[in-house]
Amino acid sequence: MNRIITGIVGVLFCLCQATGQEACYTSNYLQNIWQGSPEAARQAEAVKLFVDRQIAARQADLSWRGDGTAVITVPVVVHILYNTPNQNISDDRIYSQLKVLNDAFRRMAADTVNTPDRFKDRAADAEIEFRLATSDPNRRATTGIIHQYTPISLWEPDDKMKYSAQMGADAWDTDSYLNIWVCPLRRQLGYASFPGGDPVLDGIVLNTAVVGVTGKGDYNQGKTAVHEAGHWLGLRHIWGDDYCGDDGVDDTPQQANFTNGCPTGVRVSCGNSKDGGDMYMNYMDITTDPCTNLFTEGQKQRMRALFDPGGARYALLRSGALNPPLYQEIPVAEDAPTWLHPQLYPNPATAGVTLDLAYDPRWVGATLVVTNLQGVVVKKAVISNKIQVLDIRTLKPGLYLLNARRADGVSLKFKLVKI
Ligand SMILES: [Zn+2]
Structure with missing residues (x-):
């Protein structure tokens, strides 16, 4: 188990020092959880071993021809936490975010043409889609987008946004919804929980500034959500969160470290030249948004194995969140939290x-x-x-x-x- 923990500890400081801004806080977040709770660390390791076993079984089964063409649909609820009006971003921004997610996970984005030839045969349509919920947990009609006023104008990556009692918003049943909290984070672009963690905390947190296609800054195309959704589906960073670390994926080249900015050409590290060099255009590096354009087949298999029977995301396949609502009023007003x-x-x-x-x-x-x-x-x-x-x-x-x-x-x- 402690390979994950020690690996993540190793990279903490370099992320912050090199970038001055934390593109992704997930490694730190998970380290805090796993160091604070041996049970949580064991659970994360159990999920990893489950995925390893599922993939090994598929590879051993000569009759296995892929997991079919069944596209997995993940129901989504977005909690927009705003204090000032400009933090209350529009539904259109959320729609643009969903499109970016789906284009990335279905390998339909226009920029997939930028995947270098040396990696094209490994690039995968993950056959996972994300759709805004149509029914809330009480089967009332919903748009899947909740605009929630809060007195908090700036958040830390400490999960308080996931609690109504802390002036955030409680998760909707995490067996039925991917919860995405959108709020202004002080320094981080986003972070995600790993599968198998505390259900109350399960989901993705995104800095309001990088949600959807904004056209502003380096992280301007909504790719932060793609990266964090990869984590939420159990993917590690491409460099394995350690110097020449292991991300647990067979077809991603071993890579020394994360990649800043948006380089071009072949970059070799950890002796990976035969494997095509660093795959810095993978969604699980932290290169800027215009730079990233692929998940690999190996990453696809790890993500989809979570939806196998017994897998940490299996319950989502039986979610009623995309069913027609029993109560048709649209939109049903949310109850204001008691502190309001x-x-x-x-x-x-x-x-x-x-x-x-x-x-x-x-x-x-x-x-x-x-x-x-x-x-x-x-x-x-x-x-x-x-x-x-x-x-x-x-x-x-x-x-x-x-x-x-x-x-x-x-x-x-x-x-x-x-x-
Ligand atoms: Zn990350």
């Missing part, structure tokens, strides 16, 4: 009440209206603070209603008892 619920206290009150708008600054500027039971407005105040104190000493004892409506149409209503 405004609170009013004390109630009953004598002199003043506090309207606690918690973490939600969107209420500031809205007008708070107090009416009596006859519907007569007895007090008005513009909300100027997330903790708004309202003086009610002038009100007669009795029952009142507090209302406010935000610019975006969301309203709140409280019954207030003055004593």
Whole structure:
């Protein structure tokens, strides 16, 4: 087991030092998990051995002619966590991301022509597709894209975005959905969990800046998601996360290290010249988006073996996420998480009440209206603070209603008892 762990430890610092930015945080993320939990490390190793066994069995079976033409379809839910409006990226960006994923995994992208001749015979259509869910876990209609406001404007790669209680969004059943969290990460482009890990944490986290086709920067074509989906399907980095390491894939050349930028020509390391040199255009290197254009047949086999009976992704084949919904309303509003619920206290009150708008600054500027039971407005105040104190000493004892409506149409209503 500890080959994985020691290998990953070896590469941690070079990634950060060489790039100043962490293109992919997955190695560090997995190292933290596996070092903190021997059980998690054992589980990851068990998944790897399962895949090894499935592939060995196929190679030993002379009658095996590939796993058929059945395309595996992975249902996807995307949780867009936004604080500022520009972090709330459009559904079109997500659609462009899904297209990039599918073009890459089906080897349909226009840039596959850039795969060098020496590697073309190893390039594979992985026959895996990704599709936005049509049913949520309660069989309600969904677009598969959730736009979730949060008070957090910048995230660390510490999984907090995967918890509603931490002002992120809880995963949808990870046996039925690939969960993709889109949020602004401080330094990283993305990271992914490995198959066989904690279900609550299972999925991919992408920096908002690199989601979909943006045309901005080096990671501008949505390939970060392709790379992270490779990890989510159990693929290691092409250099094996160690100097001349082993990625567990037979047809990827051994390679000394990750590759920065977008080189051209043959680059030889670890004596791999007979094998074609470094495969820096593989999606599992960290070259820039315009540079990457293939998964190999060996990578395809490892990813697809996870969907065999007993495999860590097998359950996804029985997901109901792509079935027609039982409840057709589109879109059904998501329930706001409890930390976003405004609170009013004390109630009953004598002199003043506090309207606690918690973490939600969107209420500031809205007008708070107090009416009596006859519907007569007895007090008005513009909300100027997330903790708004309202003086009610002038009100007669009795029952009142507090209302406010935000610019975006969301309203709140409280019954207030003055004593
Ligand atoms: Zn990676």
